Amino acid sequence: MSTQIPGLSHIPGLPPENRDLSPHTGWTREHWTAVAAHLLLSVRPHTSPGHARVELPGPNSSYGPDSDALEGFARTFVLAAILVAGERGHDPHGFLDRYRAGLVAGTDPHGPEYWPRPDRVAQAKVEAASIAFGLMLTRPWLWDRMAPAEQARVVDWLATVVGESYPPINWVWFQIVVEEFLRSAGGPWAPADLASGLAVHASLRRENGWLSDGRERSYDHYCGWALHFYPLAWAHFAQEGPEPALLDRWRSDLRRYLHDHVHLIGADGAPLFQGRSLTYRMASAAPLWMGAWSGAGDLDPGLTRRAASGILRHFTDRGAPDADGLLTLGWHAAWPGMRQSYSGAGSPYWAAKGFFGLLLPADHPVWTSPERPLPVEESDFRRTVVSPGWTVSGTVDDGVVRVFNHGTDHGTEGEAATDSPLYARLGYSTATAPPLVGETLDSPLDNSVVVLDERGRATHRTGFTALGVTDDGVAAVGRSRWRAHWVEPQDQGGHDHGSGRPGAVRPGPLIEAWSVVRGADEVRVVRVGHQDDPSADGPGVELRVGGWPVPEGEGMTSTVRVLAGGEGGVETGSERLEDVTPLSPATVVPWARARVAAGNVLVCLVRFTGRTEEGASQREFPYARITGSEVLLTWPDGAVSEIAL
Numbered sequence: 001m002s003t004q005i006p007g008l009s010h011i012p013g014l015p016p017e018n019r020d021l022s023p024h025t026g027w028t029r030e031h032w033t034a035v036a037a038h039l040l041l042s043v044r045p046h047t048s049p050g051h052a053r054v055e056l057p058g059p060n061s062s063y064g065p066d067s068d069a070l071e072g073f074a075r076t077f078v079l080a081a082i083l084v085a086g087e088r089g090h091d092p093h094g095f096l097d098r099y100r101a102g103l104v105a106g107t108d109p110h111g112p113e114y115w116p117r118p119d120r121v122a123q124a125k126v127e128a129a130s131i132a133f134g135l136m137l138t139r140p141w142l143w144d145r146m147a148p149a150e151q152a153r154v155v156d157w158l159a160t161v162v163g164e165s166y167p168p169i170n171w172v173w174f175q176i177v178v179e180e181f182l183r184s185a186g187g188p189w190a191p192a193d194l195a196s197g198l199a200v201h202a203s204l205r206r207e208n209g210w211l212s213d214g215r216e217r218s219y220d221h222y223c224g225w226a227l228h229f230y231p232l233a234w235a236h237f238a239q240e241g242p243e244p245a246l247l248d249r250w251r252s253d254l255r256r257y258l259h260d261h262v263h264l265i266g267a268d269g270a271p272l273f274q275g276r277s278l279t280y281r282m283a284s285a286a287p288l289w290m291g292a293w294s295g296a297g298d299l300d301p302g303l304t305r306r307a308a309s310g311i312l313r314h315f316t317d318r319g320a321p322d323a324d325g326l327l328t329l330g331w332h333a334a335w336p337g338m339r340q341s342y343s344g345a346g347s348p349y350w351a352a353k354g355f356f357g358l359l360l361p362a363d364h365p366v367w368t369s370p371e372r373p374l375p376v377e378e379s380d381f382r383r384t385v386v387s388p389g390w391t392v393s394g395t396v397d398d399g400v401v402r403v404f405n406h407g408t409d410h411g412t413e414g415e416a417a418t419d420s421p422l423y424a425r426l427g428y429s430t431a432t433a434p435p436l437v438g439e440t441l442d443s444p445l446d447n448s449v450v451v452l453d454e455r456g457r458a459t460h461r462t463g464f465t466a467l468g469v470t471d472d473g474v475a476a477v478g479r480s481r482w483r484a485h486w487v488e489p490q491d492q493g494g495h496d497h498g499s500g501r502p503g504a505v506r507p508g509p510l511i512e513a514w515s516v517v518r519g520a521d522e523v524r525v526v527r528v529g530h531q532d533d534p535s536a537d538g539p540g541v542e543l544r545v546g547g548w549p550v551p552e553g554e555g556m557t558s559t560v561r562v563l564a565g566g567e568g569g570v571e572t573g574s575e576r577l578e579d580v581t582p583l584s585p586a587t588v589v590p591w592a593r594a595r596v597a598a599g600n601v602l603v604c605l606v607r608f609t610g611r612t613e614e615g616a617s618q619r620e621f622p623y624a625r626i627t628g629s630e631v632l633l634t635w636p637d638g639a640v641s642e643i644a645l
Helices: 029-040 067-084 094-107 122-137 148-161 172-184 192-204 220-226 229-237 243-266 277-292 302-315 347-359
Strands: 381-385 390-395 400-405 427-429 449-451 465-471 474-491 503-518 521-528 541-546 557-564 569-579 584-596 602-610 624-626 629-632 642-643
Touching: 029 067, 029 302, 029 347, 067 347, 094 148, 122 148, 122 172, 122 192, 122 302, 122 541, 148 172, 148 381, 172 192, 172 229, 192 229, 192 427, 220 229, 220 243, 229 277, 243 277, 243 381, 243 390, 243 602, 277 302, 302 347, 381 465, 381 474, 390 465, 390 474, 400 474, 427 584, 427 602, 449 503, 449 521, 449 557, 465 629, 474 629, 503 602, 521 541, 541 557, 541 602, 557 569, 557 624, 584 602, 602 624, 602 629
Parallel strands: none
Antiparallel strands: 381 390, 390 400, 400 427, 449 541, 465 474, 474 503, 503 521, 521 602, 541 584, 557 602, 569 584, 624 629, 629 642
């Protein structure tokens, strides 16, 4: 079957679909190559005369325009390096000639396009690694053809990373990558820097192949597109790589992680909308390609390509890149609310890492094997992911993957801060986005359990105690407990790396919550404090349970219904929020509110389906009964879950 791809006329050079080889996406290696070339050609009008600066339209980051222009160069250079290296040096568009000129101009300390140095501007530490990585990939066709004086200039600029301090997160790999290249080029490097970085990486390792991006409970896409990506890339290029046992551990961790990763992709190719830096978009395909390129992964090669091509098509089908061929700050189209303070107009080109599969030759099984369906396309599934404290539920009828979160908040246990909307909500999915701007930042609404004060202000849960995730074959259960707290957040001057904000804290009652999950249904069991909790004295608290934030007019259904508990009646309603996510002009969030005394329990059904459910088509609700020591749930098919209180 060969048909022209509809709706993608803004990407020139796309071949016809191949539905025989790729029945799910229609895309092949040639489509990936065409998109990569289009992205690179589209930034040419925004390149400085000396080619060292890629000055893309859009807002500046907190690091300023010079850093942003370096970022535009470095990240697009990675894409060019992958494309040319994948073609074994064939470069009909002359990409490497332009980037060679940019390297010379950008490292000339007396020239007008001299880059900010890594020892003076923190973001340059990140971009130095992209430059070093691109040089590693293209060494025979670029570095080896540079004049010795040109090479020396590049080495001098990169060498400013040696001995520098790096935050103990994925950034340690930027120093390792740069110093590895310097070592191979005869430049300075410090074994202590590599040892320190590897020690930090080891400290980030968690159960079942997961890594946290820092000491906080920071589980997000950085686990795959950075913390699994760089170690095996470095091991491939290093003159003296890791000990065999450590390399085996890294490979085993990636292999295990990828089995979770493919369960976090919707049938429409959407990655999970959770965590910071989501504007990197198709970079979420990077760990899939790394598994295939390194040989560490054991996914079927057709599944690897289906997952990666699904991610790429999810964005290209929905306006990324835009009509000018640019990746903007946003998700599909440009949307300013996606920015973090470190985000500049060149930031989205970290998406380059999502094209890493082009390093695999055209006859590799990942390109020649027929596509296999994603897990969510084969059947309904539930999956417990221990490290981030997630229960994952996929439903084949709507192709949506949902995550129920009782372990991730980008904070530490006992910390009192506001809830980060991208980390601390009770639920995330491949079809919804939490409100990222507006009043809900200070007063959480969606996928929340909060106590309301006399002004209607909601509490936060960051710093909760994670109590684990389990599955007994009937349902999966996630559980957490926290001291609800109100926060008057401090102005951080635009600083935003995904964490909640500190401020003046007023403590509230203890809250304990269970998410009992089957398919599209979560039964949210909430207990308010204990009889001996002094903060819960009096007639009880006003408790509000918020449901899923659904894009208005997209045919999705979000429901919150009280099944048991609540003294003095229950109130339900919904809030319509305008322009708070990149998915739609308006978002609707249902909620239920009830007064609950200390020690008592409220049980709610929180349902989200990726299709419309009205009237007679509404699925049956489970039945809940609260006894003195447990909640008994009877599901519509007669199965029973028992929640011990």
